[in-house]
Every structure is written in C-alpha cells, then in structure tokens.
Amino acid sequence: MSYRSKVAVVYLLGFFIDLINMFIANVAYPAIAHSLRASVAGLAWVSNGYIMGLTLAIPLSAWLTQRAGARQVFLLSLALFTLATAAASFADSLSALVFWRVAQGAGGGLLIPVGQALAWRLYAPHERAKIASAVMLVGLLAPALSPAAGGLLITALGWRGVFFASLPLALATLALAYCWLRREAPADRSAPPDATGLALGCGALFLLLFGLTRLSGSHATGLAALLLLAGGTLLALFARRCRKRPAPVLNLNLLADPLLRFSMAVYQGVPGVFIGISLVAMLWLQNQLGLTPSAAGMLMMPWSLGSFLAICLTGKTFNALGPRPLIMAGCLLQAAGIALLTQIESGEQQAALAGAFALMGVGGSLCSSAAQSSAFLNTPNAALPDAAALWNINRQLSFCFGVALFTLLLDQLCAHFAPAQAYSWTFWCAALATLLPLPLCFRLDNRAVKLRLVPKQETS
Structure with a gap:
C-alpha cells in the first residue's frame, strides 16, 4: 500500500469514528435519561456538548500543526478522543457525561481538519474527486449504520455500550497512525501563540453555538438573540485581528479564493438545510402521519441509496463536468424532494415518501461531494491546515444553523396555523432555501475549474 493510501485510510477511519460518535448517542437518550435522571433539556447537551467541543477545537488545529507537526497532533487528538470515550462510558452523572462528551468533541475537532490536510496534500487536484467521494461514502455510512448499531448495543450492554463500541476502533486507528504516519518537522516553531485571537475565536464560536442551541429549543428567547449578537461581535473582532496579525490563529485571507467561498456557501445552502429539515420531517412523519419511529427511520434507506448513487456519479464525472452542473x-x-413532502397527506403513501427521500439523497450528496471536491483546488499545500479548519468550522455551523432555523420557523408557524399547514410552509421555505446557491453557480468560472482538473504532463 502506498504512503498516501495509508494516510487516506487513517484519515477515513478517524472521520468515521467522529461521525459515529456524533450520531450514535441519539438513540441512547431514553436509557441515559432513565439511568442518570436527566431532563430533555439536559439530554440535548449530550449531543450539543460533543458538537461544541469539536467546533471549538478546530481553530487550534492549524496552529498546533505548525508548531508540533501533523503526525503528533493527529496522535494527540486520537489519544484524547480515546481517553474521553472511555471516561464517558463510566460517567455516573449527566454533568460528567457532558464534560467527557465535550472532551471527545475536542479530540475529534483536532482529528478531522489535521487528517484532511494530511490526505489532501498528497493528491493532485485532478485526483481529489476520488478521495472526496471516499469521504462522502464514509459520511453516508455513519448516519445510516449508527441508529441500528446503537439499538443493538443498548439492548446488549445498556447505554454505556454506545461509547464502549468506539474504543476498539479508536485504539486500532491510533496504532495505525503511529505506525504509518511519517514524522515531519514542524513548519514554524518561532511564532508565538496569539492568545487574544484564540480567545476571541473560541468565544465567538461558543456564543454562536450556544445561541443557535437556544433558538432551536422550544422557547426562543431574547437571550438567544443576545448571545448571537455577542457572538457576531466577537467574530468580527476575531476576523479583524486575524487579518492584521502576521501569524494569525486562522488564515482568513484564504477566503479571498472564490472557489473556497463558493463551496462553503453551497454547504450552508444544501447539506445545512437538509440537516435542519430532516429533523422537522421526522417530527412530521411521526406526529402528523402516524408512522412509528422505526418506519420513519427506514426512510433513510432510500436517502442512503440516492446518496450513494450521487457520490459515485460525482467521482466519475467531476473532472469532466466541473462543479457547476x-x-x-x-x-x-x-x-x-422537499417540495414533494408538501403533497403527502398520509403515511400510507410509501412510494411518494421513499421518492422524496431518495431525491433529497441524490440532490444533497451531488452538492456536498462536488463542493468537497472543489473546495481546495486553488489552495497551496502549505495552506491546507488553515483551509481545512475553515471548511470544518463552516460545516459544523451549517448543521447548527439548519436545525435552529427550521425548528424555530416551525415553532413560530405552529403558533399561528394548524400543524399540517405549519409543516407544509416549513417544507416550502426549506425547498426555496435549497435553491439559494443557484445564482452563485452562474457566477462560477466552471471552465477555469475544469482546466485545474487536467493532469499535468510529466516532463522528462
């Protein structure tokens, strides 16, 4: 196996572990609530704590990579993740569980951008669609397998089993990373850490995530707006500081690349919308159409099949077509697919439901895989750690924003309309939001992108 294949395998294993832990705990909520006597609001932090720890650690990834080297940071993140996973398995209170979930997320937040930068720089631009397709396939498998695997583990081992299950794979990935990844000299040992910039960036992300979490709850209050305003202010100060510092926490100058900006906007407009509307759809399927939780969950199968088709299609056609089509x-x-949901009035319309989810799977994965393949085409290898950090922060915020926006919209509509009409209007708004990246596509220089994808001729 070539070195770059080994790096790709280690990164994909780490990505899989991260996604499994993001999704698998959801199915354990009832058991955790009973065991730890937790409220619904408290349980939300079992998931939100992981996402928050993950997002807050991402700004550190590029700086740590420059200071310590990618291999060392990758091993450190895996070790932290493994330790926190074991500790979460033995948590005897909700507060302890949430604490270790935050630590788990911090390990994952370092793991993903560092691994992505390591893998991407070993592949030429015209080869990156293939590795992006592999990443998307892993991203497809994790949410598809997690609910069923989690249910079996809870039945056999209780809720702690969902955390114990990650340990063997995490330890195996740690061993492979130790054996396979090459030790590299750090890029920069002289630049001091920008403590003020780091505090501003992490503070901004914390306030934004906390504010979005408050918005996505059943009681949207003025406190949520205040948190978002404060987070936005800190984010503006952070951006200003990063542009002035010679060694910033994040290199925001990379956002001058229109292709990276375009790819990040697509992620906000399509995958982010789907994450939000999929939560609304699960409520609609069970509360309005009367489907059982298992029947509602089974609709992710046509979504997964559609997504798999789209990922394969992107891998085969991206270099020839470019991202625009x-x-x-x-x-x-x-x-x-989202609009089709507005035409369904009964849970017995299984074919229409399956078709709607299949359309969402094909459409969402065409966008996400093409955006992933495009994002770093103009990014030099030296800047990949910063670019990967920006990309992953945007990905996490798109998920949080999608959930907050559409649950808030549904809550507000339910206060003024009958539930069936409120769900219908929410679906229509989500369908329109999915179309927002279309004008950006017309401004994209697709021909220039395709020229970047032409393999360079080897010279003797």
Whole structure:
C-alpha cells in the first residue's frame, strides 16, 4: 500500500469514528435519561456538548500543526478522543457525561481538519474527486449504520455500550497512525501563540453555538438573540485581528479564493438545510402521519441509496463536468424532494415518501461531494491546515444553523396555523432555501475549474 493510501485510510477511519460518535448517542437518550435522571433539556447537551467541543477545537488545529507537526497532533487528538470515550462510558452523572462528551468533541475537532490536510496534500487536484467521494461514502455510512448499531448495543450492554463500541476502533486507528504516519518537522516553531485571537475565536464560536442551541429549543428567547449578537461581535473582532496579525490563529485571507467561498456557501445552502429539515420531517412523519419511529427511520434507506448513487456519479464525472452542473442539478433535486413532502397527506403513501427521500439523497450528496471536491483546488499545500479548519468550522455551523432555523420557523408557524399547514410552509421555505446557491453557480468560472482538473504532463 502506498504512503498516501495509508494516510487516506487513517484519515477515513478517524472521520468515521467522529461521525459515529456524533450520531450514535441519539438513540441512547431514553436509557441515559432513565439511568442518570436527566431532563430533555439536559439530554440535548449530550449531543450539543460533543458538537461544541469539536467546533471549538478546530481553530487550534492549524496552529498546533505548525508548531508540533501533523503526525503528533493527529496522535494527540486520537489519544484524547480515546481517553474521553472511555471516561464517558463510566460517567455516573449527566454533568460528567457532558464534560467527557465535550472532551471527545475536542479530540475529534483536532482529528478531522489535521487528517484532511494530511490526505489532501498528497493528491493532485485532478485526483481529489476520488478521495472526496471516499469521504462522502464514509459520511453516508455513519448516519445510516449508527441508529441500528446503537439499538443493538443498548439492548446488549445498556447505554454505556454506545461509547464502549468506539474504543476498539479508536485504539486500532491510533496504532495505525503511529505506525504509518511519517514524522515531519514542524513548519514554524518561532511564532508565538496569539492568545487574544484564540480567545476571541473560541468565544465567538461558543456564543454562536450556544445561541443557535437556544433558538432551536422550544422557547426562543431574547437571550438567544443576545448571545448571537455577542457572538457576531466577537467574530468580527476575531476576523479583524486575524487579518492584521502576521501569524494569525486562522488564515482568513484564504477566503479571498472564490472557489473556497463558493463551496462553503453551497454547504450552508444544501447539506445545512437538509440537516435542519430532516429533523422537522421526522417530527412530521411521526406526529402528523402516524408512522412509528422505526418506519420513519427506514426512510433513510432510500436517502442512503440516492446518496450513494450521487457520490459515485460525482467521482466519475467531476473532472469532466466541473462543479457547476452537478451542484445546480443537486439543488434542484433536493428542492424537488422537499417540495414533494408538501403533497403527502398520509403515511400510507410509501412510494411518494421513499421518492422524496431518495431525491433529497441524490440532490444533497451531488452538492456536498462536488463542493468537497472543489473546495481546495486553488489552495497551496502549505495552506491546507488553515483551509481545512475553515471548511470544518463552516460545516459544523451549517448543521447548527439548519436545525435552529427550521425548528424555530416551525415553532413560530405552529403558533399561528394548524400543524399540517405549519409543516407544509416549513417544507416550502426549506425547498426555496435549497435553491439559494443557484445564482452563485452562474457566477462560477466552471471552465477555469475544469482546466485545474487536467493532469499535468510529466516532463522528462
């Protein structure tokens, strides 16, 4: 196996572990609530704590990589993740569980951007669609397998089993990373850490995530707006500081690349919308159409099949077509799938439900895989740690924003309309939001992107 294949395997294993831990705990909520006597609001932090720890650690990834080297940071993040996973398995209170979930997330927050930067720099631009497809396949498998695997583990081992299950794979990945990853000299040992910039960046992300969490709850209060305003202010101060510092926490100058900005906007407009509307759809399927939780969950199967088809199609056609036609088709297909939900009035319309979820799977994955393949085409290898950190922060915020926006919208509509009408209007708004990246597609220089994807001729 070539060195770059080994790096890709280690990164994909780490990515899989991270995603499994993001999704698998959800199915354990009832058992955790009973065991630890937790409220619904407290349980939300079992998931939100992981996401928060993950997002807050990402700004550190590029700086730590420059100071200590990618291999050392990757091993450190895996070790932290493994330790926190074991500790979460033995937590005897909700507060202890949430604390270790935050620590788990911090390990994952370092793991993903560092591993992504390590892998991407070993592949030429015209080869990155293939590794992006592999990443998307892992991203497809984790949410598809997690609910079923989690249910079996809880039945056999109780809720602690969902955390114990990650340990063997985490330890195996740690061993492979130790054996396979090459030790590299740090890029910069002289630049001092920008403690003020780091505090501003982490403070901004914390306030934004906390504010979005408050918005996505059943009681949207003025406190949520205040938190978001404070987070936005700190974010503006952080951006200003990063542009002035010679060695910033994050290199925001990379956002001058229109292709990176375009790819990040697509992620906000399509995958982010789907994460939010999928939560609304699960409530609608059970509360309005009367489906059982298992029947509602089974609709992720046509979504997974559609997503798999889209990922394979992107891997085979991206270099020839470029991102524009794939993303435009993806926006239209996901919007059509969401709009189809407004025409369904009974849980017995199984074919229509399966078709809607399949359309969302094809459309969403066309956009996400094409955006992932495009994001770093113009990024030099030396800047990949910073670019990967920016990309992953945007990905996490898109998920939080999608959930907050559409649960808040549904809550407000339910206060003024009958539930069936409120769900219908929410679906229509989500379908329109999915189309927002379309104008950006027309401004994209697709021909220039395709030229970047032409393999360079080897010279003798």
